[in-house]
Amino acid sequence: MSNVKSLIRVLNGETITPPPCWLMRQAGRYLPEYREIRSTTENFLDFCFTPELAAEATRQPLRRFDFDAAIMFSDILVIPHGLGQKVTFKQGEGPILDALETSQDIAKLDLSLVRIRLAPVMQTVREIVAGLDNSTTLIGFAGSPFTVALYMIEGRGGTEGTKTRHWAAERPDEFMALMNVLCMATSTYLIEQVNCGAEVLQLFDSWAGLLPESQFRKWIIEPNRRIVESVHAVHPNVPIIGFPRNAGVLYRDFVEGTGVQGISIDSTVPLRWAAKELQPLCTVQGNLDNHLLCSGGITMEEEVRAILTVLGSGPFIFNLGHGVLPLTPVENIARVIEIVRGTA
Ligand code: 1CP
Numbered sequence: 001m002s003n004v005k006s007l008i009r010v011l012n013g014e015t016i017t018p019p020p021c022w023l024m025r026q027a028g029r030y031l032p033e034y035r036e037i038r039s040t041t042e043n044f045l046d047f048c049f050t051p052e053l054a055a056e057a058t059r060q061p062l063r064r065f066d067f068d069a070a071i072m073f074s075d076i077l078v079i080p081h082g083l084g085q086k087v088t089f090k091q092g093e094g095p096i097l098d099a100l101e102t103s104q105d106i107a108k109l110d111l112s113l114v115r116i117r118l119a120p121v122m123q124t125v126r127e128i129v130a131g132l133d134n135s136t137t138l139i140g141f142a143g144s145p146f147t148v149a150l151y152m153i154e155g156r157g158g159t160e161g162t163k164t165r166h167w168a169a170e171r172p173d174e175f176m177a178l179m180n181v182l183c184m185a186t187s188t189y190l191i192e193q194v195n196c197g198a199e200v201l202q203l204f205d206s207w208a209g210l211l212p213e214s215q216f217r218k219w220i221i222e223p224n225r226r227i228v229e230s231v232h233a234v235h236p237n238v239p240i241i242g243f244p245r246n247a248g249v250l251y252r253d254f255v256e257g258t259g260v261q262g263i264s265i266d267s268t269v270p271l272r273w274a275a276k277e278l279q280p281l282c283t284v285q286g287n288l289d290n291h292l293l294c295s296g297g298i299t300m301e302e303e304v305r306a307i308l309t310v311l312g313s314g315p316f317i318f319n320l321g322h323g324v325l326p327l328t329p330v331e332n333i334a335r336v337i338e339i340v341r342g343t344a
Pocket of ligand 1: 023024025026027028029038044071072073074075079086090092093095096141143157160198199204206247322323
């Protein structure tokens with residue numbers, strides 16, 4: 001047995017059977033014990049910035065399930081907060097931000113605040129690392145610039161990113177200024193997470209699939225590439241997983257263009273296409289549909305087996321195509337893990 005953790009081994013190109021497994025949003029509202037500790041704090045960001053609570057939320061799913069990774073409990077919107085933008089979350093609602101409207105609003109963002117404002121997240125990372133067993137990998141993360149910019153400009157979730165897409169197309173120099181600030185803040189933040197003990201990083205570009213090819217190259221591939229380069233300049237061996245959700249055939253260009261070690265694919269990506277086009281380039285992570293996980297039953301089980309059959313013969317991490325939904329029954333997750341582990 002190698003003493004290198006399984007998640008790191010597959011991200012270095014090894015094939016492991018059964019594959020390592022974790023789930024996006026494995027912490028959170030589907031767990032009663034999460035809802036319990038969450039109810040102690042009204043504003044979600046305050047919860048994220050309380051290291052004992054955030055570390056506890058990180059550990060909760062690991063007590064129930066045999067996951068190979070822990071993902072630091074935080075949110076992608078800590079970066080706008082770190083830059084001085086007003087960000088709030090009311091319980092049961094999504095995020096509300098004081099939306100950026102002009103180039104002056106971009107100019108007001110303050111990179112010098114990031115380190116101090118996000119210091120509590122670093123304390124969370126240290127706390128998680130201190131209690132981690134020697135087979136579980138700690139994943140740090142950040143949102144990618146386009147996805148974070150979308151929330152900064154729209155001011156809330158549940159949009160189609162209309163204002164953001166128009167700003168990027170009509171005033172690209174201003175939009176580039178925002179992307180530059182986000183690339184710098186995000187790189188600093190991720191480097192700091194690794195300094196504090198994160199072993200793998202994931203970049204969430206949840207809204208990448210909104211963009212046509214030319215814009216995808218400019219606002220998705222290039223910023224993610226710059227962040228990978230900046231992080232690897234300081235920590236050359238830390239594996240980075242990219243997640244340009246809904247990128248379709250552009251997943252391949254994303255992998256080639258950014259230099260990531262892993263690619264997290266959404267549930268619409270055909271398995272055989274991923275095995276043929278992506279797996280020779282890097283480790284593939286995915287891609288059980290989160291709604292199938294929520295429904296459970298034979299349809300879910302067959303899908304899990306199909307994913308393992310097609311992607312399990314190369315470097316692979318079992319995961320979802322997007323985060324666990326709040327209404328997901330806990331038993332369905334236990335069942336998926338049994339099948340992945342081959343104990344079912
Ligand atoms: O009230 C609550 O308890 C808040 C719910 C919640 C949780 C549990 C939010 C608000 N964020 C999180 C945690 C979170 N968010 C994690 C860590 C936990 C884990 O994975 O186990 C991570 C990695 C994220 C990342 C995140 N936040 C993304 C990228 C991934 C994705 O789902 O696409 C995005 C887009 C967000 C924004 C966000 N934060 C929260 C909500 C409800 C949203 C979505 C807003 C929207 O677009 O509607």
